[in-house]
Amino acid sequence: MIPLKRRKVVPTGAGNTGSEETSPNKFPQVVLFLLERKMGASRRAFLSQLGRKKGFQVEELFSEGITHVICENNSGDEVIAWLESQVRGRGRATAHLLDVSWFTESMRAGRPVEILDRHQLQQQQIREVEVVVFSAPSYACQRRTTLDNHNAILTDALSLLAENAELSGEDGRGVAFRRAAGVLKGLPEPVTAVTQLVGLPCLGGHSLRVVKDILENGASCEVEDTKQSERFKVLKVLTGIFGVGVKTAERWIQEGIRGLQQLQDSGRTLNRAQQAGLQHYEDLNQHVTRSEADAVAAVVEEAVASVLPGARMTLIGGFRRGKLTGHDVDFLITHPEEGREVGLMPKVVSWLESQGFLLYQKTTKNSYLEGEDGPARPSSNMDRFERCFSIFKLTEEVNGEGLKPWRAVRVDLVVSPISQFAFALLGWTGSKLFERELRRWAGHKKAMSLSSHALYDNTQRRYLRASSEEEIFAHLGLEYIPPSERNA
Numbered sequence: 001m002i003p004l005k006r007r008k009v010v011p012t013g014a015g016n017t018g019s020e021e022t023s024p025n026k027f028p029q030v031v032l033f034l035l036e037r038k039m040g041a042s043r044r045a046f047l048s049q050l051g052r053k054k055g056f057q058v059e060e061l062f063s064e065g066i067t068h069v070i071c072e073n074n075s076g077d078e079v080i081a082w083l084e085s086q087v088r089g090r091g092r093a094t095a096h097l098l099d100v101s102w103f104t105e106s107m108r109a110g111r112p113v114e115i116l117d118r119h120q121l122q123q124q125q126i127r128e129v130e131v132v133v134f135s136a137p138s139y140a141c142q143r144r145t146t147l148d149n150h151n152a153i154l155t156d157a158l159s160l161l162a163e164n165a166e167l168s169g170e171d172g173r174g175v176a177f178r179r180a181a182g183v184l185k186g187l188p189e190p191v192t193a194v195t196q197l198v199g200l201p202c203l204g205g206h207s208l209r210v211v212k213d214i215l216e217n218g219a220s221c222e223v224e225d226t227k228q229s230e231r232f233k234v235l236k237v238l239t240g241i242f243g244v245g246v247k248t249a250e251r252w253i254q255e256g257i258r259g260l261q262q263l264q265d266s267g268r269t270l271n272r273a274q275q276a277g278l279q280h281y282e283d284l285n286q287h288v289t290r291s292e293a294d295a296v297a298a299v300v301e302e303a304v305a306s307v308l309p310g311a312r313m314t315l316i317g318g319f320r321r322g323k324l325t326g327h328d329v330d331f332l333i334t335h336p337e338e339g340r341e342v343g344l345m346p347k348v349v350s351w352l353e354s355q356g357f358l359l360y361q362k363t364t365k366n367s368y369l370e371g372e373d374g375p376a377r378p379s380s381n382m383d384r385f386e387r388c389f390s391i392f393k394l395t396e397e398v399n400g401e402g403l404k405p406w407r408a409v410r411v412d413l414v415v416s417p418i419s420q421f422a423f424a425l426l427g428w429t430g431s432k433l434f435e436r437e438l439r440r441w442a443g444h445k446k447a448m449s450l451s452s453h454a455l456y457d458n459t460q461r462r463y464l465r466a467s468s469e470e471e472i473f474a475h476l477g478l479e480y481i482p483p484s485e486r487n488a
Ligand code: CTP
Pocket: 316, 317, 318, 319, 323, 325, 326, 327, 328, 329, 330, 383, 427, 428, 429, 430, 431, 432, 435, 452
């Protein structure tokens, strides 16, 4: 064997100092990086020096050119997570992740030894390094979220935890889980390892733990426990009654009520909405299909045309976003001539009532008036359009034998003046998370206040007019996102 000293005289490329301490780079295919984490700074410095002496290229900083990452006492997961954070946004990392034993054996051999299984930080995790690392902007209104959800198992789990938080009055936690689910809904392919999510916004430790549990064990204990919990089940049943909110359900539970039959037998006084809700419980907890939504649309269209020719009706809510089912059907009504829409809602409702289409309705008055230079500033996000919450009696066109000839369907109607139509359309198309994020973006990023009535610029101290959704997105400095991509 040729003594090391002799090799040192071989001329090499740039980058070698030729000093006593460093041998020329003898192995151009191998670029080492020693991970300081757990190895410690002094041992790392010692090993790096040793490597260079033996003719290895050992880099101080991590870069894409690194071929071998040397680690000591780290788990594959930890190194992968670290590595992902280094290559974030640049797609894939393909370096070998090796235990320090490969390095010490190579030092002993004076050349890079063959990489054996025992050198690798878990075979299966090596493959994970080669999968896509996702990235996404932080506001849902900056993202395009179609109904094509590749991570429904994960987003269903997070949505369930969000629902449970909301049912427990923990709205902040609810929003956090909704945001996390929103990010995952927009990913272009299924998540296979939690390390792919390093660097994604809105995924807090809690959400990541749930995702990790599901990816590694097929289920999350927290989610399964929540699903099975008596409290969650009862709250779901009781708030599933139209007209019953969390507060009422809580009170009933405290009074010992555990189900619908018990509620009915208890002889409690229910308001009109709750009575209707209980009466049509089955129907209202069954999804509305797209064809049922179309059937409702035809009825509303006829009502609107009969009471005010020229008035226009638009499908909003989930069905406008392209959903195939919904918990209700939502419509926005306006008239191209400002002011003609005044008094329209009571007329539509009377027509529907006279034709026997309504099982229940409650109309709320518009208290939102146009001022001199724009609508009065909204004092809250609460909408003040004329609205009608109703339950339709929908006659089913196609009936199998033995089916009842009609079903109850929740229908929401909203009337807006044409001057606010674009804001109403944007505000009522949803999703709820998308709307929330639009308002957050407007406030935090643009110093603007967005509602379903108007957009106010706090810097210019004036309202910004818009006659289309596109114009509103432009005012907000956002790329236009069509309804079908607002399914965050
Ligand atoms: N909305 C609102 N004020 C309410 C209720 C709803 O502004 N008091 C808005 C929501 O922000 C959403 C839209 O109305 O943008 C539709 O709400 P909803 O019907 O509850 O949800 P969908 O997205 O239509 O979902 P689903 O298919 O389950 O009905």
